[in-house]
Amino acid sequence: MDNHYRKILNPISLDQVEVRVLQLLRHRPFFSRADIVDATGLSRARVSQVLTVLHRNNLIAPCKTGESTGGRPPMLFSFNKQARYVIGMDFGATACRIGITNLAGEPLSLREEALDIKLGPELVLSQALTTVRDFLRQQEIRHDSILGIGVGVPGPVEFLTGRPISPPIMPGWDGCQVAEFFRKDFACPVFVDNDVNVMALGEQWAGAGQGVDNFIFIKIGTGIGAGLICNGHIYRGAQGCAGDVGHIMADASGPRCNCGNVGCLEAVAAAPAMVRQATAAAQEGRSAMLADLLASRGHLAAVDVGRAAVEGDQSAMDIIRHSGRLIGQVLAGVVNFFNPSLIVIGGGVSRVGHLLLATIRETVYSRSLSLSTGSLSIATSALGNQAGVIGCSMMAIEETLASSAITHERLSTILVRNGGEG
Amino acid sequence: MDNHYRKILNPISLDQVEVRVLQLLRHRPFFSRADIVDATGLSRARVSQVLTVLHRNNLIAPCKTGESTGGRPPMLFSFNKQARYVIGMDFGATACRIGITNLAGEPLSLREEALDIKLGPELVLSQALTTVRDFLRQQEIRHDSILGIGVGVPGPVEFLTGRPISPPIMPGWDGCQVAEFFRKDFACPVFVDNDVNVMALGEQWAGAGQGVDNFIFIKIGTGIGAGLICNGHIYRGAQGCAGDVGHIMADASGPRCNCGNVGCLEAVAAAPAMVRQATAAAQEGRSAMLADLLASRGHLAAVDVGRAAVEGDQSAMDIIRHSGRLIGQVLAGVVNFFNPSLIVIGGGVSRVGHLLLATIRETVYSRSLSLSTGSLSIATSALGNQAGVIGCSMMAIEETLASSAITHERLSTILVRNGGEG
Numbered sequence: 001m002d003n004h005y006r007k008i009l010n011p012i013s014l015d016q017v018e019v020r021v022l023q024l025l026r027h028r029p030f031f032s033r034a035d036i037v038d039a040t041g042l043s044r045a046r047v048s049q050v051l052t053v054l055h056r057n058n059l060i061a062p063c064k065t066g067e068s069t070g071g072r073p074p075m076l077f078s079f080n081k082q083a084r085y086v087i088g089m090d091f092g093a094t095a096c097r098i099g100i101t102n103l104a105g106e107p108l109s110l111r112e113e114a115l116d117i118k119l120g121p122e123l124v125l126s127q128a129l130t131t132v133r134d135f136l137r138q139q140e141i142r143h144d145s146i147l148g149i150g151v152g153v154p155g156p157v158e159f160l161t162g163r164p165i166s167p168p169i170m171p172g173w174d175g176c177q178v179a180e181f182f183r184k185d186f187a188c189p190v191f192v193d194n195d196v197n198v199m200a201l202g203e204q205w206a207g208a209g210q211g212v213d214n215f216i217f218i219k220i221g222t223g224i225g226a227g228l229i230c231n232g233h234i235y236r237g238a239q240g241c242a243g244d245v246g247h248i249m250a251d252a253s254g255p256r257c258n259c260g261n262v263g264c265l266e267a268v269a270a271a272p273a274m275v276r277q278a279t280a281a282a283q284e285g286r287s288a289m290l291a292d293l294l295a296s297r298g299h300l301a302a303v304d305v306g307r308a309a310v311e312g313d314q315s316a317m318d319i320i321r322h323s324g325r326l327i328g329q330v331l332a333g334v335v336n337f338f339n340p341s342l343i344v345i346g347g348g349v350s351r352v353g354h355l356l357l358a359t360i361r362e363t364v365y366s367r368s369l370s371l372s373t374g375s376l377s378i379a380t381s382a383l384g385n386q387a388g389v390i391g392c393s394m395m396a397i398e399e400t401l402a403s404s405a406i407t408h409e410r411l412s413t414i415l416v417r418n419g420g421e422g
Numbered sequence: 423m424d425n426h427y428r429k430i431l432n433p434i435s436l437d438q439v440e441v442r443v444l445q446l447l448r449h450r451p452f453f454s455r456a457d458i459v460d461a462t463g464l465s466r467a468r469v470s471q472v473l474t475v476l477h478r479n480n481l482i483a484p485c486k487t488g489e490s491t492g493g494r495p496p497m498l499f500s501f502n503k504q505a506r507y508v509i510g511m512d513f514g515a516t517a518c519r520i521g522i523t524n525l526a527g528e529p530l531s532l533r534e535e536a537l538d539i540k541l542g543p544e545l546v547l548s549q550a551l552t553t554v555r556d557f558l559r560q561q562e563i564r565h566d567s568i569l570g571i572g573v574g575v576p577g578p579v580e581f582l583t584g585r586p587i588s589p590p591i592m593p594g595w596d597g598c599q600v601a602e603f604f605r606k607d608f609a610c611p612v613f614v615d616n617d618v619n620v621m622a623l624g625e626q627w628a629g630a631g632q633g634v635d636n637f638i639f640i641k642i643g644t645g646i647g648a649g650l651i652c653n654g655h656i657y658r659g660a661q662g663c664a665g666d667v668g669h670i671m672a673d674a675s676g677p678r679c680n681c682g683n684v685g686c687l688e689a690v691a692a693a694p695a696m697v698r699q700a701t702a703a704a705q706e707g708r709s710a711m712l713a714d715l716l717a718s719r720g721h722l723a724a725v726d727v728g729r730a731a732v733e734g735d736q737s738a739m740d741i742i743r744h745s746g747r748l749i750g751q752v753l754a755g756v757v758n759f760f761n762p763s764l765i766v767i768g769g770g771v772s773r774v775g776h777l778l779l780a781t782i783r784e785t786v787y788s789r790s791l792s793l794s795t796g797s798l799s800i801a802t803s804a805l806g807n808q809a810g811v812i813g814c815s816m817m818a819i820e821e822t823l824a825s826s827a828i829t830h831e832r833l834s835t836i837l838v839r840n841g842g843e844g
Binding site: 016017042043166214226230231235237238240241247336338340366367372 | 438465587635636648652653657659660661662663664665666669681755758760761763788789791794797798
């Protein structure tokens with residue numbers, strides 16, 4: 001019985017008041033007992049109790065003595081970000097980024113590997129797990145020191161169950177129990193979300209969105225999608241598919257999208273649309289530079305259009321401006337609706353150069369209401385292709401703490417009633 | 423000194439733990455001390471303390487004895503919704519709805535008066551105050567029994583300060599300190615927000631949105647705007663202007679909107695656009711029915727178009743379908759972005775009849791991604807023109823409790839230290 005509880009409660013068992021206090025403490029350099037009393041409204045006795053539990057779990061440590069205000073100088077504590085570790089795995093269409101971070105999301109190990117998501121969950125997850133085992137061995141981290149695992153995948157996910165739902169570019173993954181795969185190695189919780197949501201979380205905690213309560217992360221690549229931070233929390237929507245800006249209609253006379261509708265933003269402005277226009281410009285003799293690039297490599301990529309535009313190629317500049325205007329027009333609507341204070345732009349196409357960002361900015365600022373854009377910033381991702389893996393770690397930390405508070409509440413009560421910790 | 427505190431703390435002074443418990447209790451028929459311990463994770467001693475404070479403030483009352491599980495049967499309490507009252511005032515362009523409700527938002531008195539917002543704040547607020555004084559006298563409610571006042575206005579509001587910001591149809595109101603006006607009569611807090619946000623709150627607490635965590639209320643009238651309920655709370659955005667769907671571009675070839683942009687939804691689909699098209703159809707001989715209505719009254723209104731459509735008039739039906747498609751198209755984008763589980767449609771134009779709702783539904787369901795629309799409902803307002811005034815009351819209750827927890831925390835501490843309640 002005791003062993004059973006130890007396993008379930010491993011590695012952290014906190015009640016909801018303890019989690020609430022821990023959430024406060026994580027983001028302060030140090031704090032005294034009185035600081036927590038002030039911030040929470042809990043009694044001094046309850047706060048002492050909570051600090052004892054957190055200390056026993058090694059989550060906080062006394063760091064120094066504060067200034068006396070007359071009596072005995074107060075003991076100051078700080079959050080111990082090395083108390084546990086988390087694993088982040090950010091799967092893209094053709095590559096995977098895997099990292100081990102501490103409880104502040106700071107990476108100890110980080111690696112990018114070529115890995116085709118189309119190989120299916122068994123092969124893809126096995127290869128990722130091998131890398132994780134290597135990392136843990138190298139860093140001498142025990143498996144039971146892992147607080148939680150966060151996984152990002154390039155498709156829609158039912159967040160509560162962690163299962164991909166009919167993901168268009170992930171054959172074999174539909175309904176896959178990703179968390180189950182890690183159960184033999186790890187007793188900790190596993191959380192799965194789509195790639196743009198974890199990127200938004202990465203930017204929130206360690207990138208361009210730090211300290212910003214309401215922002216949108218938009219990824220522009222082969223597809224276009226957005227992650228929403230709303231009142232400081234990721235917003236997933238009623239069915240977990242909020243942020244699907246790629247299928248908002250951008251051009252009523254545009255081509256049919258693979259979703260079946262006409263003129264979706266993704267179909268007219270993402271990488272394949274840019275490449276299609278660039279290839280046409282090369283083949284029809286409208287751009288010598290693009291024709292040269294096409295001749296030398298047999299195909300074009302979105303970054304080629306960026307390179308040609310930087311060199312002054314008119315067709316390339318037109319293509320980028322066209323995509324920027326369409327993206328900006330959809331974002332202008334989003335700004336009117338959501339009134340964020342920041343839009344962070346990431347994904348492969350965001351690296352085609354400044355002209356895209358400039359065109360998006362110009363369109364949003366001219367098309368949104370001035371009250372909404374008064375203090376709106378539009379910036380590129382600060383973390384680049386590390387946003388996802390850091391976001392996976394942060395998701396693992398946030399969600400493990402939140403679920404600990406809910407799931408373990410009753411178990412803790414039982415344990416306390418039985419007079420021990422199991 | 424004591425009197426000073428009594429005045430500031432009047433009528434309710436709760437710390438944040440007490441407010442948290444009260445928020446739980448408000449929505450249960452009855453509860454025992456053990457229920458609260460279970461739901462909050464607080465100690466039994468702390469819960470007893472909190473219940474004593476709530477009881478002393480008359481906010482809860484013992485109601486009956488529960489079933490014994492062996493020992494003494496537990497005492498059950500219930501929330502006392504008559505403990506205090508709130509005032510709601512929903513100002514429209516040409517009419518005002520004023521109500522006194524209890525702490526459950528149930529109206530004791532409710533009246534609609536013609537009142538032109540263009541008369542300016544001094545005249546408009548004075549007339550509303552006279553009505554409020556009448557109500558309180560009739561109901562024998564003392565001014566110090568008022569917990570809070572909620573005010574809705576037809577224009578943008580900086581929520582934190584409660585001041586209208588450059589409201590286009592409210593001359594004289596820009597920057598007006600609405601709360602100050604009520605200070606001589608009431609010591610309680612006053613909260614001001616725009617009309618669609620208070621309507622969304624009304625639908626959330628007493629209308630079509632009850633129990634729904636993520637929904638959009640859209641008002642279609644002379645203008646078009648939306649209120650957003652996000653994770654159970656009103657979402658106002660970074661500058662407080664979230665939900666401005668009326669200025670999302672709906673038709674690139676449409677007319678210029680009075681915001682300066684081209685083809686805004688409001689300019690092509692709201693009441694004035696429908697009236698303009700109906701008048702043209704009447705004058706150009708395309709609709710005998712609309713021509714008759716125009717001849718008999720000299721002008722047309724949106725409801726006339728609705729009436730003609732119900733009678734089978736083809737032009738009227740085309741006008742309504744045209745508006746419905748444009749509104750549906752913008753909402754389809756909003757659904758992809760926000761993934762709500764409900765859209766509630768209100769405002770004057772929503773009363774033109776079923777054809778508008780049917781067209782909006784058809785367009786949203788065909789243009790949004792199926793994952794987003796899988797369990798999306800689109801319904802008309804359940805409260806009609808009472809949504810705003812009930813929402814004002816609910817805003818007053820929610821915000822007063824929230825601000826009590828924050829503002830009075832330190833004052834309560836001082837009072838407790840001084841050993842009394844002032």
